Amino acid sequence: MKVAIVGASGAVGQELLRILAERNFPIDELLLFGSVRSAGTKYEFRGKEYEVKLLQHNDDFKGVDFAFTSAGAGTSKEFADTITKYGAIMIDNSSAFRMNEDVPLVVPECNAEDALNRPRGIIANPNCTTIMMVVVLKPLEQLSHIRRIHIASYQSASGAGAAAMAELQQQYKELLETGKVETIKKFPHQLAYNVIPQIDVFTDTDYTKEEMKMYHETRKIMHSDVQTSATCVRISSLRSHSESVWLETERPITAEEARKVLAAAPGVTLVDDPQNYVYPMPLESAGKDDIYVGRVRKDLANENGLTLWLTGDQIRKGAALNAVQIAEYLVDKK
């Protein structure tokens, strides 16, 4: 199998390399691509060194089976034809094609089979906060149709990239050394000891793009008319996002029913023993594959409602791992 990674130097690109190695993905040949800035950088993969090549409009993707692209929506749009021209399956981590009708949007635990129908050779990887949530919602949807969702997110600095994570650490360092934050580049405001209720830019609905992704992507992945209202918030953790979720189902689901199906669901680990201080936390889910869910209980404001708390590593399951799982599914189906 010939595999390409576009955006190999980024946070998701690096995680892709780790996950492909860990999961022993069948790779005979590996190609790394990047921008002018990262071209020439070398990375080790399974004991061998690979150099990042400059991404160009040429025949580099001839013979490639899977191309994992994670270099932003602009790059994905510009290079989609170049990448898929000779039959490579492009598994795209950007938002470029997610809502296109001719591009499936896939979370294997929810709608793996959608990956089989890809007229353009492109499969889109959903937004991290959406992936994390739908993995948990899918088994509940099978109990009873979910009609409405409300979500408040607690998103880590690394969601904005490795440099943003470094900036947060730098801010805490500056506070300790000088009592004042000097470095504010990656976020619109100081993040250390703060909370910023904005992720991505605002749309004309007064929701951010990140929040609207949760609305639209959830419907597409779950083949559902579910309505979603999200408030996406940046907090000063480094890695792993958390979400406080309320859902309304057609018939009432008890917390016990919910816990039972969640405990058995693929990709989900139930962590729900609050009396003993056991619940999902970003520090503990960082670097893990599963989405951790806990604090499952009835919604006190809705007879047909349930509420829960989840955390997950947004760079792993929220991005790189999900992309690799899509490829694994296709390898398996061949």
Added chain:
Amino acid sequence: MKVAIVGASGAVGQELLRILAERNFPIDELLLFGSVRSAGTKYEFRGKEYEVKLLQHNDDFKGVDFAFTSAGAGTSKEFADTITKYGAIMIDNSSAFRMNEDVPLVVPECNAEDALNRPRGIIANPNCTTIMMVVVLKPLEQLSHIRRIHIASYQSASGAGAAAMAELQQQYKELLETGKVETIKKFPHQLAYNVIPQIDVFTDTDYTKEEMKMYHETRKIMHSDVQTSATCVRISSLRSHSESVWLETERPITAEEARKVLAAAPGVTLVDDPQNYVYPMPLESAGKDDIYVGRVRKDLANENGLTLWLTGDQIRKGAALNAVQIAEYLVDKK
């Protein structure tokens, strides 16, 4: 006027001293009380020094007009009779009497007149997260009755006291110096770079006490049958809490209507220009009197729903300021 502060050395006690001075509350005589640990400590107030006396079952409260108590529910219960015996009005910041039928629970912007009927001489100050929310909900309730509320909170370390705030700072220091957190005493887990979905202990509903306070106290303050489901979460900010709130009203309210009444509401500052990165943030509301509200928009999952984001200084309006405002109202009514 003779004023007593019980729990003078605590975070709220210290804030009471600052607020009483700032607002020029009419004080002729000031008495400070505390535990064995803080008795003897001296604090300055309006240029004069006061020594903390040991709180005891004696006649120290004779002639006191207002006693602000903030030394925990146990102390409030134990000393209520001693404090109120000679007619002092006890404005209690603890949870001891909040749900008692013969004790009014007051947020002046919402139900000031309830403070006039106090058979036991006690007025309860609500929980911080509830105070902050009802100040914002009150003007919306006047537009249309609020039936349901969903809240996810983002609560600062100082909500657990001054020592907890110091512990969070210590954790960041340890991480910088040794790469590892050593000090975990005030919270059940490391808080630096983490999120803890637990505030106070769990009840048998699987909601925490903090979350159940939001349910019950909101109904009592607003004289309402509103149902509330909250998830209260500790995050690594120092001061000021934030809340992501969804509310369902009897008739749909537009975001414009809501913004208009919020802009005019007492105790509320509308901070809602997201396209220019302007929204409430804990770093900016710390030390301020008003509750800051923004990100006002329609609930995409509920035709009768509205969603908004608020932050406020939980030690000021969430505790000390609200208590002083209750006293001011009563002074005014005399």
